[in-house]
Amino acid sequence: xxxxxxxxxxxxxxxxxxxKFEKIISQIPDFITQDDEDxxxxxxxxxxxxxxxxxxxxxxxxxxxxxxxGEIFLSSDSIDHNILTKARWxxxxxxxxxxxxxxxxxxxxxxxxxxxxxxxxxxxxxxEGQVISVMGSKGGVGVTTxxxxxxxxxxxxxxxxxxxxxxxxxxxxVHLFMEIEPSYTWMEITKNIPLMDASFLKSIxxxxxxxxxxxxxxxxxxTHNMATPEKIERLFKVMSQMFDFIVVxxxxxxxxxxxxxxxxxxxxxxxxxxNFPCMAKIHMMQRTFRDLGYxxxxxxxxxxxxxxxxxNIDIEDVKKSLGQEVFWTIPKxxxxxxxAINEGQPLAKIAPKKGITKSFKExxxxxxxxxxxxxx
Ligand SMILES: Nc1ncnc2c1ncn2[C@@H]1O[C@H](COP(=O)(O)OP(=O)(O)OP(=O)(O)O)[C@@H](O)[C@H]1O
Ligand SMILES: [Mg+2]
Numbered sequence: 001x002x003x004x005x006x007x008x009x010x011x012x013x014x015x016x017x018x019x020k021f022e023k024i025i026s027q028i029p030d031f032i033t034q035d036d037e038d039x040x041x042x043x044x045x046x047x048x049x050x051x052x053x054x055x056x057x058x059x060x061x062x063x064x065x066x067x068x069x070g071e072i073f074l075s076s077d078s079i080d081h082n083i084l085t086k087a088r089w090x091x092x093x094x095x096x097x098x099x100x101x102x103x104x105x106x107x108x109x110x111x112x113x114x115x116x117x118x119x120x121x122x123x124x125x126x127x128e129g130q131v132i133s134v135m136g137s138k139g140g141v142g143v144t145t146x147x148x149x150x151x152x153x154x155x156x157x158x159x160x161x162x163x164x165x166x167x168x169x170x171x172x173x174v175h176l177f178m179e180i181e182p183s184y185t186w187m188e189i190t191k192n193i194p195l196m197d198a199s200f201l202k203s204i205x206x207x208x209x210x211x212x213x214x215x216x217x218x219x220x221x222x223t224h225n226m227a228t229p230e231k232i233e234r235l236f237k238v239m240s241q242m243f244d245f246i247v248v249x250x251x252x253x254x255x256x257x258x259x260x261x262x263x264x265x266x267x268x269x270x271x272x273x274x275n276f277p278c279m280a281k282i283h284m285m286q287r288t289f290r291d292l293g294y295x296x297x298x299x300x301x302x303x304x305x306x307x308x309x310x311x312n313i314d315i316e317d318v319k320k321s322l323g324q325e326v327f328w329t330i331p332k333x334x335x336x337x338x339x340a341i342n343e344g345q346p347l348a349k350i351a352p353k354k355g356i357t358k359s360f361k362e363x364x365x366x367x368x369x370x371x372x373x374x375x376x
Contacts, residue, residue: 006043006116009034009069013048017075017096021046024105030113040234041197044112045069049076053083057090064091067197071112129162129240132367133265134303136252137272137281142305143169145337146271146330147249148177149357152346153364154245155211161244161368164205164213168227168261169251172217175206179344182206185218190231198242210346213243229260236264245367254288267367268295269303269327274313279321286322301327308332328366330359 008031012018025031034042045063050056056074063069074092076083084095094108134150136143147165155163166186167174175182184204189196205213227235239246248265250258262268270285272278282302289295302322304315307329315326333356340347347357 005032007034008044009042010046043070046073060090129243130266131246132267133248133250134269135250137278139252141271141273147247149347149360151212151247152210153360164243164246166215166248167217174249175216178208180206180208182216185216187218190227227257232260262295268300271303273306274311304329306332331355
């Protein structure tokens with residue numbers, strides 16, 4: 001899709017007019033025509049004045065007020081001055097009658113492109129956030145501990161970074177680790193995908209005292225409004241414009257949703273502990289990722305959690321077995337981690353001086369320093 005592509009939806013009863021618009025639009029490279037399966041926000045909608053014009057005006061106002069549509073052009077078989085005025089009040093940007101020339105339609109579309117280009121330049125997203133997925137090689141290896149404490153360390157005051165934490169594990173417990181009572185989960189997002197923009201997301205995310213913006217997982221099995229790959233893509237697109245870092249608790253299951261998140265991730269932290277079943281599972285995941293073609297090998301980082309120097313499997317063994325370096329180790333400290341979980345507080349709050357907390361701080365610092373180097 002070209003960078004400046006505008007999504008257009010044409011909904012006309014008058015098939016001749018519909019064809020006329022489609023033909024003109026096909027000649028302008030800035031437009032992409034949306035079909036009914038495409039739930040993304042529409043930049044420009046062309047509709048027809050119905051027999052009851054007030055119905056059309058109401059619909060237009062709803063679409064525009066809910067940000068489902070950027071602009072609306074109106075087409076009608078007859079032109080009445082009164083109606084024209086009302087249509088303008090309802091938000092119609094251009095009005096086409098039965099005798100409107102093709103050249104006039106083309107000029108109206110070009111004016112739209114100019115307006116939009118100006119608007120996009122004015123509020124171009126300032127951020128290009130990094131998506132970090134934390135994925136377990138097995139259950140219970142410390143994914144939530146890592147996702148929560150990494151997010152909190154990234155959001156520490158001294159860094160001044162905007163950080164979001166998403167719990168994409170079914171029946172996940174991120175909110176319990178942070179003692180927050182969220183009103184919404186990612187279910188609300190997937191229900192309202194056409195409305196999704198930064199202001200909608202802000203109203204849905206729960207702010208934790210640490211400054212992290214949390215999107216928890218639903219407490220029941222969603223049978224509809226699932227987080228489909230298309231919805232996930234849209235969610236992460238909007239989030240990466242709002243936040244510097246988006247940390248995701250992925251659990252340890254590969255499914256349609258987690259695979260899509262891996263695809264849009266800048267980094268994937270594969271969490272293991274020092275045992276053979278974990279090594280075997282990471283091996284399988286590495287092969288799966290190679291076959292899929294993503295995530296790229298250089299974006300996959302092995303994190304050894306609960307690390308102890310004197311173990312049957314040491315860092316060198318891991319490196320040999322997996323064919324890649326261990327990116328980070330987090331020391332073993334069961335007592336501190338379980339106290340943090342039971343108090344519903346991040347490690348930085350209950351044990352700021354412990355080695356494990358320091359490890360998260362240093363990892364956050366590395367990630368904050370590194371994006372520029374990675375880009376280079
Ligand atoms: N570095 C560590 N040292 C010792 N124990 C740890 C460490 N990290 C996590 N744990 C402990 O491991 C247990 C599981 O942690 P956590 O819930 O973070 O894992 P998980 O991978 O998210 O589990 P699940 O698969 O159930 O979501 C907790 O009891 C926690 O205290
Ligand atoms: Mg977990």
